Amino acid sequence: MATTALVISGGGSKGAFAVGVLKSVFQRRPDLQFDIVVGTSTGALIAPLASAENMPLLEQLYTTTTNEDVLIKGNVGQRFLTADSIFDGSPLAATISRYYTDSFYENLISQERKVCFATVCLQTKASVYFCSHPILPVTDAETELVQNADQFRRAVAASAFQPIFMSPIEVVKNSVPLRQYVDGGVREYAGVQLAIDQGAEEIFVILHSSAVPEVVEKRYSKMTEILMRTLEIFIYDVGVNDLTVPGMFNNALAYLQQVRLNMRAAGMSEGQIDELLQVPGSPYSNRRKVNIHIIRPDGPLGGGPGGLVFDPEEMKGMLAKGNSEMDRYIAGLPPNSGFLA
Numbered sequence: 271m272a273t274t275a276l277v278i279s280g281g282g283s284k285g286a287f288a289v290g291v292l293k294s295v296f297q298r299r300p301d302l303q304f305d306i307v308v309g310t311s312t313g314a315l316i317a318p319l320a321s322a323e324n325m326p327l328l329e330q331l332y333t334t335t336t337n338e339d340v341l342i343k344g345n346v347g348q349r350f351l352t353a354d355s356i357f358d359g360s361p362l363a364a365t366i367s368r369y370y371t372d373s374f375y376e377n378l379i380s381q382e383r384k385v386c387f388a389t390v391c392l393q394t395k396a397s398v399y400f401c402s403h404p405i406l407p408v409t410d411a412e413t414e415l416v417q418n419a420d421q422f423r424r425a426v427a428a429s430a431f432q433p434i435f436m437s438p439i440e441v442v443k444n445s446v447p448l449r450q451y452v453d454g455g456v457r458e459y460a461g462v463q464l465a466i467d468q469g470a471e472e473i474f475v476i477l478h479s480s481a482v483p484e485v486v487e488k489r490y491s492k493m494t495e496i497l498m499r500t501l502e503i504f505i506y507d508v509g510v511n512d513l514t515v516p517g518m519f520n521n522a523l524a525y526l527q528q529v530r531l532n533m534r535a536a537g538m539s540e541g542q543i544d545e546l547l548q549v550p551g552s553p554y555s556n557r558r559k560v561n562i563h564i565i566r567p568d569g570p571l572g573g574g575p576g577g578l579v580f581d582p583e584e585m586k587g588m589l590a591k592g593n594s595e596m597d598r599y600i601a602g603l604p605p606n607s608g609f610l611a
Contacts, residue, residue, distance in 0.1 A: 274472040275465035276304040280311025280455035281478030282577020286332040286585035288316055288476040290592025291565050293325055306468055307385045308461035310454045314387040314429035318370060321385050333586045340580055359436035366423050375419035378402055387429040388454025388461050392438055397457045399464055400425035408464045429454050466560055477566035565599055567591055
């Protein structure tokens with residue numbers, strides 16, 4: 271059976287869209303099993319519950335959460351001068367601890383399904399994935415195996431805490447050398463490459479950004495607004511790159527397959543073809559084309575700059591959009607599609 275992966279991007283409150291998508295998926299395909307679940311930022315908050323297929327709790331969290339449940343804003347000017355973040359993310363950390371208990375973690379690691387969270391290390395600048403189970407090496411990223419429930423919760427928080435706006439996290443407390451981690455969206459908006467490197471042949475990617483950049487007709491005059499808008503622009507570019515590389519990989523594999531067919535039609539034997547195409551060190555050796563399903567909104571979702579506005583009514587609308595977008599995607603699949611059919 272082909273390995274199937276679920277990849278959920280960052281986006282703050284926009285994560286309600288992903289919850290709507292997953293609600294449609296599990297209603298239509300209750301038998302569907304994801305072998306790998308990769309989350310970045312809000313995707314890291316969703317990934318463990320998505321792995322457990324606990325849709326009622328996900329829907330509750332992403333339709334009732336308010337700003338006060340996530341951040342303490344306080345005196346921004348004073349914090350900017352004296353603290354390591356503009357906002358205090360302790361309410362979000364408390365929510366993570368409330369739901370991702372020791373027993374939840376023990377149940378998670380007792381399953382074969384792998385769950386990974388994207389972070390970036392401030393000290394080394396490396397992309398680092400914290401994972402519930404051992405995984406294969408990842409291109410241009412490091413991996414760390416989560417050792418206990420406390421590290422699991424800290425890894426989720428590290429992936430979800432946007433730098434500057436929330437504090438960096440020490441996933442391993444008092445580690446030597448010191449290692450602090452922040453939102454993986456700084457370098458990886460969606461962990462598609464990790465899924466490819468694990469041999470996934472079907473990758474289901476939920477993005478919270480529209481394919482069309484959002485135009486905001488306003489004057490930016492406050493420092494925090496400018497920071498948030500800059501972060502949005504940066505993350506949009508990172509997201510484009512995350513999808514461009516897998517697309518190029520698939521195109522190259524399709525090209526090589528056509529070359530193989532042409533050589534076969536010219537009368538060459540399989541042995542001769544293999545000898546010519548098996549180049550030492552080739553990244554395409556023994557690799558198959560990856561079927562990537564990209565589900566994203568057709569326009570801006572809202573949620574304010576950086577997705578840091580948590581309005582329950584607005585999030586209910588995002589969830590409904592995710593549900594309808596997934597329904598539309600499924601309706602457009604060819605009759606012989608083996609995924610979400």
